[in-house]
Amino acid sequence: MFNRTTLGEVSPVLPIDFLGPVGKSERSPVCKLVAPRTRILLRDFPRSTDFQLQDGCIALFQSLGDGRRQILDILGPGSLLGPSVGSIAECNAETLTFTQLRPVAPLTDPAIGAALKQMLRRSQALATLLGRKTAQEKVASALIDLAERFRRPSKAPEFQKTTFSLYLTRTDLADWLGLTLETVSRCLSRFKRNGLITFSHPEIITIADDKALRLLASGQPSLVPQKSAPDEFCLQSS
Amino acid sequence: MFNRTTLGEVSPVLPIDFLGPVGKSERSPVCKLVAPRTRILLRDFPRSTDFQLQDGCIALFQSLGDGRRQILDILGPGSLLGPSVGSIAECNAETLTFTQLRPVAPLTDPAIGAALKQMLRRSQALATLLGRKTAQEKVASALIDLAERFRRPSKAPEFQKTTFSLYLTRTDLADWLGLTLETVSRCLSRFKRNGLITFSHPEIITIADDKALRLLASGQPSLVPQKSAPDEFCLQSS
DNA sequence: CGCAGTCTTGAATCTCCTCAAAAGGCGTGG
DNA sequence: CCACGCCTTTTGAGGAGATTCAAGACTGCG
Structure with a gap:
């Protein structure tokens, strides 16, 4: 059933508000509780469902061959994780604390688009932070x-x-x-x-x-570029 | 009709393969030719159509208040630009050479999702490049x-x-x-x-x-992080 | 209590930036 | 055609910010 290590799938330590035990054969969409520093595999699971972070914190990251690591985003409560939005890039995910993941119904396309836009916006803000x-x-x-x-x-x-x-x-x-x-x-x-x-x-x-x-923090990216502003062109269909 | 500067909307210099003149009143979806170093406004045009780069090159960028600039992506032929995928973040766009933009029919949601995923993947790769x-x-x-x-x-x-x-x-x-x-x-x-x-x-x-x-170039991000790999967790619904 | 882990702090080093000058390309005009 | 100015690129010297290396402090845990 699992073609990867299943250690840490259900944490041995449960917080008070844990919703209940999760068995392999269970069908009900209960939260999964994941222990800190657990690697979450995003690739190779195209048929997996999506999850939403109920509570906790997850780091999305990429690794360079020699061990250098770049965290691409920190996911908090509400963030979506899964094949629809998460397994996009060549990246891994790791919980940073006890984290509850709630399975969500298959997302509609507009919802996926909205989630992607949110992730893209954050990714671009990170690029500006990193570069400048x-x-x-x-x-x-x-x-x-x-x-x-x-x-x-x-x-x-x-x-x-x-x-x-x-x-x-x-x-x-x-x-x-x-x-x-x-x-x-x-x-x-x-x-x-x-x-x-x-x-x-x-x-x-x-x-x-x-x-x-x-x-x-040098503010969010300014919307009015200070550089030489030559011609402008309105993006509008004829 | 245009609530922004229209200078540079149609370049005074046309390459040989220009498809023909573009008038304000024209309805046919012909390519627009944009001169180099023309600012393209992405915000404030929610009702604008999307465009696809036929030819040329466009830089997407954000600016910090004091003039620092971060280019978020370089768009080439085939890239999409517009409210569905482009006006996402607080960013500007500028042509780097003579650029032909072709209006495209409203995108289906899956197509928007695919375009967004592509942009997100590139944005994340850029973050890794910038940071590490x-x-x-x-x-x-x-x-x-x-x-x-x-x-x-x-x-x-x-x-x-x-x-x-x-x-x-x-x-x-x-x-x-x-x-x-x-x-x-x-x-x-x-x-x-x-x-x-x-x-x-x-x-x-x-x-x-x-x-x-x-x-x-230090290769693309490696898929097997060298760091301590503790537990792993398969992202799968119960 | 002692160990292992993370965090803090210091000193030296290095990569990249800043400032500056010179070289090269290109268009204009004599 | 060449001189000139303007712009981008190249190259050098010096300096600053961040890294590296290293030691010590703090915390939690067995």
């Missing part, structure tokens, strides 16, 4: 992105400093941002020193100065 | 990609060295590969010195040693 941002800007951008998607319900609703759990290690961040783990660590330390963020545990980050951090 | 390849590897990768897509019918079919016209300037290459124009120029000079490529005009490149160049 400095280390500081990269790390700031990453923190803002992660904070928005993995924000924790703040226990003290008064001050509203965003806190989130950084499922990525320094190495993961480095592989995502095209840096080394030392550079990432140095940037984070610097941000901490300068009061942009705070953390006592290395993996629980609090945004202390959201405005300054966003400024440092 | 050295300058030399980047330039070598770019040359191989361009050679495959813009190869010229070789006049001497005997030796079969691939020659292609490099529609990109050194600056364009730099903005695509996350480098500076000087670094690009130095890499090209080095490749020339080492016999990997030849060129007398800076924009007509001949691949002299395809094998060595591909080796230098």
Whole structure:
């Protein structure tokens, strides 16, 4: 039935809200719980169904022959994963924490298109980050992105400093941002020193100065190119 | 009718095989010929039709506020451009040479999905290039990609060295590969010195040693990540 | 308590960038 | 035809940012 290792398919450790045991023969579309650092195989399963991340975090990545790794995206709750949208490129996926995957009904074409557009937009933003941002800007951008998607319900609703759990290690961040783990660590330390963020545990980050951090992130790609703007052409059918 | 500048909509200079004049009131789906370095507006035209590149070359790019630019893809003959697939992200487009755009009938959803997947695959490959390849590897990768897509019918079919016209300037290459124009120029000079490529005009490149160049390009992303491979999980519904 | 893992920090190195000048191509005009 | 200006490309020298190498600190776990 499985032509790949099935280890880790169902994690030995279950969180409280686990929906119930999953057996091979079961048909009901219950969530699968996957342990941290589990490789998810995207290729060679054209007949597999798609999944949606219920909870947790997954890294999509490509590897170069000599071990260099580039994380292409960090998937959070809501993200889709599967042959319709995920097995597109020559890439692997790995869970970064306990992750719940919910099987979803076959997607309609428009839904697939929408999901693909979302992934493409993020991929393009990553390319701009990788090609044209400095280390500081990269790390700031990453923190803002992660904070928005993995924000924790703040226990003290008064001050509203965003806190989130950084499922990525320094190495993961480095592989995502095209840096080394030392550079990432140095940037984070610097941000901490300068009061942009705070953390006592290395993996629980609090945004202390959201405005300054966003400024440092060098903003999203600007829509009005500063370069010489010669002729313009409206993309319109005759 | 046009709420943007129409300059450059129809180039004043026509190549021999131009299909005929294009008038504003014309309905027939004839090719549009666009002059080099013409900005093509992708946003704000949701009702516009899609186009297919008949001939020529277009750069898709994003700009950062301070003028930094990242080229996200180089489109060649066959590539689609338009609201269905092109106006996705916050990006602009610019022709790099005389370019013919052919209006196409509204795409079916599966066709849009296929086009998006193709774009996503290329975008992810670019991210890996930007994040994890050295300058030399980047330039070598770019040359191989361009050679495959813009190869010229070789006049001497005997030796079969691939020659292609490099529609990109050194600056364009730099903005695509996350480098500076000087670094690009130095890499090209080095490749020339080492016999990997030849060129007398800076924009007509001949691949002299395809094998060595591909080796230098550090290959396509490897499918078997070298990193610690812990558990694996087959993406399959119960 | 001690070990293994990750993270932090420092010093030296290197790749790539910045600044600068010179070379080459191309069109214009004398 | 050649001189001139403009633009892109090439090449060099120096410098900055990120990497590499290495040591030490912190955390969790047996």
